[in-house]
Amino acid sequence: MRENISAIYNAILEGDVSATKDGVQAALDAGLDAGQILAEGMIAAMKEVGRLFEEGDYFVPEMLIAARAMQAGLGLLKPHLLSSDVKSAGKVAIGTVKGDLHDIGKNLVALMLEGAGFEVIDLGVDVAPEKFVEAIAVGGANIVAFSALLTTTMPNMKITIDAIQHAGLRDKVKVIIGGAPVTEEYSRQIGADGFSSDASRAVSLAQSLMKTF
Amino acid sequence: MNSRERITLALNHSEPDMVPLDLGGCGQTGMHVDTVYLLRQTLGLDAPGTPVKVIEPYQMLGEIKLDLLNAIGGDVVSLGTTGTLFGFKAEGWKPWTTFGGTPVLVPENFDTELSADGNLYVYACGDRSYPPSAKMPAGGFYFDSLSRGEPVQQDTELRLEDNLEEFGPISEDDISHLQSESRRLYEQTDKAIMMVFPGTGFGDIALVPGPMLKEPKGIRGIEEWYISTVSRQKFIYQIFEQQCEIALQNLPRVYEAVGDRISVVWLSGTDFGAQYGPFISPKSYRNLYKPHYRRVNDWIHSNTQWKTFMHCCGSILPLIPDIIDSGFDILNPVQTSAKDMDPQVLKDRFGADLTFWGGGVDTQHVLPFGTADDVRQMVRERLAIFGKGGGYVFNPIHNVQAKVPVENLLAMYDTVRQFRSYPV
Numbered sequence: 205m206r207e208n209i210s211a212i213y214n215a216i217l218e219g220d221v222s223a224t225k226d227g228v229q230a231a232l233d234a235g236l237d238a239g240q241i242l243a244e245g246m247i248a249a250m251k252e253v254g255r256l257f258e259e260g261d262y263f264v265p266e267m268l269i270a271a272r273a274m275q276a277g278l279g280l281l282k283p284h285l286l287s288s289d290v291k292s293a294g295k296v297a298i299g300t301v302k303g304d305l306h307d308i309g310k311n312l313v314a315l316m317l318e319g320a321g322f323e324v325i326d327l328g329v330d331v332a333p334e335k336f337v338e339a340i341a342v343g344g345a346n347i348v349a350f351s352a353l354l355t356t357t358m359p360n361m362k363i364t365i366d367a368i369q370h371a372g373l374r375d376k377v378k379v380i381i382g383g384a385p386v387t388e389e390y391s392r393q394i395g396a397d398g399f400s401s402d403a404s405r406a407v408s409l410a411q412s413l414m415k416t417f
Numbered sequence: 418m419n420s421r422e423r424i425t426l427a428l429n430h431s432e433p434d435m436v437p438l439d440l441g442g443c444g445q446t447g448m449h450v451d452t453v454y455l456l457r458q459t460l461g462l463d464a465p466g467t468p469v470k471v472i473e474p475y476q477m478l479g480e481i482k483l484d485l486l487n488a489i490g491g492d493v494v495s496l497g498t499t500g501t502l503f504g505f506k507a508e509g510w511k512p513w514t515t516f517g518g519t520p521v522l523v524p525e526n527f528d529t530e531l532s533a534d535g536n537l538y539v540y541a542c543g544d545r546s547y548p549p550s551a552k553m554p555a556g557g558f559y560f561d562s563l564s565r566g567e568p569v570q571q572d573t574e575l576r577l578e579d580n581l582e583e584f585g586p587i588s589e590d591d592i593s594h595l596q597s598e599s600r601r602l603y604e605q606t607d608k609a610i611m612m613v614f615p616g617t618g619f620g621d622i623a624l625v626p627g628p629m630l631k632e633p634k635g636i637r638g639i640e641e642w643y644i645s646t647v648s649r650q651k652f653i654y655q656i657f658e659q660q661c662e663i664a665l666q667n668l669p670r671v672y673e674a675v676g677d678r679i680s681v682v683w684l685s686g687t688d689f690g691a692q693y694g695p696f697i698s699p700k701s702y703r704n705l706y707k708p709h710y711r712r713v714n715d716w717i718h719s720n721t722q723w724k725t726f727m728h729c730c731g732s733i734l735p736l737i738p739d740i741i742d743s744g745f746d747i748l749n750p751v752q753t754s755a756k757d758m759d760p761q762v763l764k765d766r767f768g769a770d771l772t773f774w775g776g777g778v779d780t781q782h783v784l785p786f787g788t789a790d791d792v793r794q795m796v797r798e799r800l801a802i803f804g805k806g807g808g809y810v811f812n813p814i815h816n817v818q819a820k821v822p823v824e825n826l827l828a829m830y831d832t833v834r835q836f837r838s839y840p841v
Contacts, residue, residue, distance in 0.1 A: 219647070219648065260694060260735075263694070263695060263696060263697050263698050263701070264643055264691065264696050264697070265643045265644055265646050265647040265696075265697060265701070266647060266698075268640055268643055268644050269644050269647055269648055272644065302554075303554045303555070303556060303557055304554070305552065305554060305561040306561070308639060308640065308643075309691075311640065330536075330554050354818075355780075355781060355782075355785045355786070355818060355820075356557075356558055356818060356819060356820055384691070384692040384781070385692075385754075385781040385782070387782075401692070401693050402693055
């Protein structure tokens with residue numbers, strides 16, 4: 205049993221898509237609980253990927269291949285998760301703000317959140333404030349996460365928060381922001397609930413904010 | 418002392434009469450056309466409504482003419498081939514207006530489509546029979562490459578030539594242009610000439626999607642490319658190897674055309690840094706990129722008097738020793754707002770080996786959002802730190818963007834004028 209889990213864990217760390225899929229299938233065939241496979245094989249692996257990234261041992265390409273392997277495994281696991289009692293860690297709507305097309309960072313955050321058991325609504329790039337509002341009102345997001353790479357699109361972060369406020373939804377969600385020019389101070393200034401400098405820390409932030417609900 | 422002499426001394430790590438200044442030497446030390454227009458109007462260089470040429474349409478950079486360069490005390494002029502990043506030539510100027518309302522002139526084949534939701538699309542080589550190659554969001558200031566082509570399904574389908582389509586011999590027309598234009602700039606100005614050499618930006622992510630190609634094939638998605646630098650290293654190495662061969666065949670032809678009239682050659686704009694750390698591991702840089710940069714730099718240093726210029730955004734401290742070992746003389750833009758890129762640390766550790774070209778003022782916070790006094794203070798500090806002992810050319814960090822307050826720009830250039838004389 206442990207071997208099955210370890211095989212999945214290591215395959216994700218190595219970014220090996222086929223080994224991850226084989227490992228998940230083998231674990232399912234051996235009768236392991238889907239929730240256990242997710243928690244110990246996959247979420248734990250992505251947590252380690254995040255730690256290695258924060259330590260400066262893994263870089264963007266290594267994170268991307270690990271996340272790709274994790275997603276491949278998750279694809280096999282999902283039908284089994286739906287039929288079990290595994291609860292999601294929370295629902296996050298994520299996108300880049302209006303006018304901003306730069307999404308590598310946003311995609312990494314989405315992948316890491318999924319790897320940590322969150323349900324992610326990826327709104328894509330160049331996202332109008334109304335779409336974030338809709339993701340809360342209709343999509344049921346607990347957290348909205350948005351990013352900007354450009355100094356010229358950063359102002360759209362405040363505009364998005366204002367739109368959420370205007371829709372009467374501000375106290376229903378937590379808002380987290382990121383992106384190259386964004387700082388902790390800026391996030392406080394515009395009334396966000398948190399800022400993170402990378403995808404791994406974004407997961408920790410989302411997890412701690414979920415506890416406040 | 419003239420500009421050319423000033424630059425030469427600085428690049429050889431001696432103190433000239435004053436710190437040299439660059440505006441427009443290359444596509445990362447320029448200025449958005451909206452801001453060029455505003456600056457020209459403020460300085461009284463043009464009648465209101467006089468359009469500015471967009472000499473680089475991807476980033477919408479404005480032409481820096483000699484009158485503006487002399488007004489701010491600039492020392493560098495740019496020389497390049499006639500093409501643009503969208504595959505059409507920078508010629509045959511026609512009027513256009515930016516989203517910011519600025520009257521400009523764009524190349525004849527700059528053909529765009531405004532979608533119903535206000536986004537602007539541009540076509541590679543101006544050919545509308547193919548899907549657009551780049552997009553400017555509604556109200557935006559520059560383009561981003563669009564992902565086109567089929568996603569990679571099987572590695573067995575991958576062919577080297579698909580990722581080499583945009584690299585090839587420089588045309589005889591362009592060689593002729595480089596020759597005549599380098600002569601003109603050398604004889605008619607006393608400015609140092611920076612030549613932008615095409616084809617040695619290994620894995621430049623802005624160009625991986627192939628914005629200049631009508632129908633790009635191969636690995637063209639940004640994420641797929643980054644993944645490939647780890648999972649398909651051998652294949653990527655082979656792409657770079659062939660790209661390098663092409664460059665080594667072009668270099669002697671170019672040298673024959675321009676000789677040592679050129680002071681600086683821009684070789685690469687590949688960004689290896691993100692805000693908080695390098696994009697790739699030092700080991701990946703060493704294995705995948707360094708050997709090819711080394712070959713190019715070695716040829717140039719063995720055969721010419723040119724100094725070589727690398728543009729690399731972001732937090733790259735762990736990579737700098739290998740960048741130096743790759744043979745580069747100059748590092749730009751020196752993004753001091755990124756993690757671990759402290760100006761004094763950079764100057765102390767690497768100032769003997771590298772000329773810093775940039776770093777003059779933070780452009781993520783101070784230049785766009787600070788006060789004019791914030792700008793003045795930072796510029797003074799940067800001149801003093803980076804300027805010591807030569808090995809420094811002033812430029813803000815990367816192109817000056819749109820919507821930078823003109824007061825802040827004037828404060829920057831005025832402070833340079835006041836405090837650039839040696840000793841700094």
